[in-house]
Amino acid sequence: MAIVIQPYRPEHEPAVAEFNQRLRQAGADENMTFYRHAQPRWLPRTAESRIYNEFFVAIDGGIVRGGYALKSQEFLFPDERIRSIGYYHHPLSEGIVNKAHAIVGTLLLRDAMQRAPLLYCLGMGGYNNPLPQMLVRMGWAHCLVPFFFRVVNPSRFLRNIQALRASRARRFLMDLAAYSGAGWLGSKLFHHYRALGAPSSPAVESHEVASFDTDDIARSVQSLWEQARQTCSFAAVRDAEALRILYPPAQTHLTRIVLKRDGTPIGWAVVGERRSDSKYGDMRVASIVDCFALPGELFSVVRSATETLERQGFDLVLSNQNHQAWGAAFKAAGYLPGPSNFIFAASKKLAELLAPFDEVRPRMLLTRADGDGLPANF
Amino acid sequence: MTASVFEQVRNVASDIFGIPADKITAESSPETIENWDSMQHLNLVLAVEEKFGVQLDPEDIEQMKNIGAVAKLVEKLQSATR
Numbered sequence: 122m123a124i125v126i127q128p129y130r131p132e133h134e135p136a137v138a139e140f141n142q143r144l145r146q147a148g149a150d151e152n153m154t155f156y157r158h159a160q161p162r163w164l165p166r167t168a169e170s171r172i173y174n175e176f177f178v179a180i181d182g183g184i185v186r187g188g189y190a191l192k193s194q195e196f197l198f199p200d201e202r203i204r205s206i207g208y209y210h211h212p213l214s215e216g217i218v219n220k221a222h223a224i225v226g227t228l229l230l231r232d233a234m235q236r237a238p239l240l241y242c243l244g245m246g247g248y249n250n251p252l253p254q255m256l257v258r259m260g261w262a263h264c265l266v267p268f269f270f271r272v273v274n275p276s277r278f279l280r281n282i283q284a285l286r287a288s289r290a291r292r293f294l295m296d297l298a299a300y301s302g303a304g305w306l307g308s309k310l311f312h313h314y315r316a317l318g319a320p321s322s323p324a325v326e327s328h329e330v331a332s333f334d335t336d337d338i339a340r341s342v343q344s345l346w347e348q349a350r351q352t353c354s355f356a357a358v359r360d361a362e363a364l365r366i367l368y369p370p371a372q373t374h375l376t377r378i379v380l381k382r383d384g385t386p387i388g389w390a391v392v393g394e395r396r397s398d399s400k401y402g403d404m405r406v407a408s409i410v411d412c413f414a415l416p417g418e419l420f421s422v423v424r425s426a427t428e429t430l431e432r433q434g435f436d437l438v439l440s441n442q443n444h445q446a447w448g449a450a451f452k453a454a455g456y457l458p459g460p461s462n463f464i465f466a467a468s469k470k471l472a473e474l475l476a477p478f479d480e481v482r483p484r485m486l487l488t489r490a491d492g493d494g495l496p497a498n499f
Numbered sequence: 500m501t502a503s504v505f506e507q508v509r510n511v512a513s514d515i516f517g518i519p520a521d522k523i524t525a526e527s528s529p530e531t532i533e534n535w536d537s538m539q540h541l542n543l544v545l546a547v548e549e550k551f552g553v554q555l556d557p558e559d560i561e562q563m564k565n566i567g568a569v570a571k572l573v574e575k576l577q578s579a580t581r
Binding site: 123126216220221222223235251255259 | 528529530535536537538539540541542544545555556557558560561563564
């Protein structure tokens with residue numbers, strides 16, 4: 122039987138359930154399951170939607186052997202044109218548990234490249250994983266999206282951060298620092314030192330809003346997009362309509378912040394609590410998921426977003442930011458760069474429009490919001 | 500399938516899978532070659548495209564279930580471009 126890749130429809134759901142069951146029975150990681158429902162719950166395609174998700178399945182004689190998701194979204198390009206491009210995510214092949222289906226992974230990726238030649242991948246967990254290795258082998262342009270973190274509660278950080286507590290000696294020293302107060306003191310000194318070099322900016326008004334959809338807020342974010350888009354060489358369109366779709370009021374776990382100075386909007390941010398992850402122990406971890414601002418106002422936005430999360434009682438704040446100006450703003454606000462495993466990769470056709478990649482890359486606006494992290498996996 | 504194309508495909512596969520060419524037959528497949536996983540399948544696709552100057556669509560890749568099938572596919576694509 123020939124393998125056919127086609128849109129995932131409700132009649133495929135029983136075969137997808139069997140596919141998921143075969144993966145589980147063969148010992149695949151419990152996260153390795155394909156979507157149970159054919160209709161995407163996040164960004165389903167509608168007649169008028171500009172940002173939408175679609176699912177595709179690889180079917181071999183009625184048996185599902187794999188699948189992938191494709192998000193379509195408008196991006197601003199270096200030539201200032203707006204194009205709709207594809208984001209390839211959640212590919213899953215039975216080849217991971219049965220070599221007889223080794224062919225499926227390549228088929229899925231090639232199929233996505235045919236449907237959306239301007240295609241990108243984001244995240245992927247580092248270069249050791251099969252997908253980024255495939256993309257590199259296929260000649261995709263790629264880079265790591267820098268990762269930043271700010272320790273709010275040093276004591277809980279020292280007692281919970283698993284990556285640093287790798288040996289008994291380290292655990293002992295970190296516990297000592299946590300319980301003696303040395304960690305707290307060190308953190309205070311660091312943030313005090315950083316604050317000395319931080320840009321001074323007049324106070325801003327920070328407004329937490331339930332939605333980007335009200336007239337006043339929509340006008341503000343639309344105006345910000347139009348004024349500041351030229352600071353980016355490549356960015357997902359973040360106009361009022363896009364924010365309305367990406368951050369609907371129903372996502373109550375997200376906090377939307379609009380910053381104004383003297384009544385004039387200067388930027389916005391979306392923040393939220395990160396899903397629990399064993400590598401952070403029982404810390405409360407938040408993420409600055411997305412942000413945008415007028416030139417010169419980035420630091421104010423990062424600082425306000427951070428203060429909001431500190432008030433909410435988080436122990437650690439994380440963010441992935443590719444744009445170099447945002448990276449500088451995060452550092453000025455007391456964030457430290459950490460090792461990143463968050464990869465951006467662009468298909469050859471997409472990379473042609475981002476050439477020269479090394480020159481375009483520093484001003485590409487890429488955050489967790491451009492991946493599959495929304496609505497909850499950030 | 501001509502012997503020449505089969506030999507060339509077999510040599511490509513030998514390089515990718517790291518096994519002697521004489522151990523590879525037309526029936527060799529992911530089930531008989533230990534290293535033939537998803538990643539190596541992609542490497543095989545890319546190597547075939549490069550070696551024979553052909554572009555493989557998903558429909559073509561789907562046929563690459565064993566070495567003999569790969570050689571037949573290459574012959575078909577080469578004759579179509581002549």
